[in-house]
Amino acid sequence: MASEYSFDVVSKVDIQEVNNAVQQALKEIETRFDFKGSKSNITLEDEQLxxxxDSDFKLKNVVDILQSKLTKRGVPILNMEFGKIEPASGGTxxxxxxxxxxIDQENSKKMNILIRDSKIKVKSQIQGDQLRITGKSKDDLQAIMTLLRGADLPLELQFINYR
Known part of the structure; x- marks a missing residue:
């Protein structure tokens, strides 16, 4: 039996699932009557959509369709940073x-402070863009998972490598 248990806290977006959601959204846009003849489009470039x-109203509808498809595919919407709406060529x-x-440094530090203030006997260390939590009790690690899920953080967290 291991004396130390651990897990990693990460925040990742599965690009393949995003690509699938984009394809589904494009298919729905093609078949919807209110988008007939419009120049609505969604493209995936690197890690940016x-x-x-044609207009602000139609753009917001396209974003709503995209968000619903992303949600159905399990892609965290919190990890999306929406830019402002800007004019493009051709009146679009x-x-x-x-x-x-x-996980950026600022949120890692917030999570470290949150864990430290909880008085649960675990150690947390920042490892690049993820956080490693170690402890002697699996129950303590489960309590930390519950604590982090309930925290008001601006990103979606996943817990991996639980051992």
């Missing part, structure tokens, strides 16, 4: 949506 449409408008991968 570019949504374009576009919006950039950046996908945040990993």
């Amino acid at each position: 570019v949504v374009a449409s 408008v576009r919006q950039n949506i950046k996908m945040k991968q990993g």
Whole structure:
């Protein structure tokens, strides 16, 4: 029996699932009557989505369709950073949506402080864009998972390598 148990806290977006959601959203946009003849489009470039449409109203509808498809595929919406709507060529408008991968230093520090203030006997250390939590009791680790899920953080967390 191991004397130390651990898990990693990460925040990642599965690009393949995003690609699948984009394809589903494009298919729905093609078949919807209110988008007939419009120049609405969604493209995936590296780790950024570019949504374009004829008007602000149609752009917001395209983003709603995209968000519903992302949610159905289990992609965390909290990890999406929506840019402002800006005019594009041909009388269209576009919006950039950046996908945040990993936990930034500021949120890692917040999580460390939260864990330390909880008085649960675990150790946490920042390892690049993830957080490693170690402890002697599995119950303590489960309590930390519950604590982090309940915390008001601006990103979606996943718990991996639980051993």
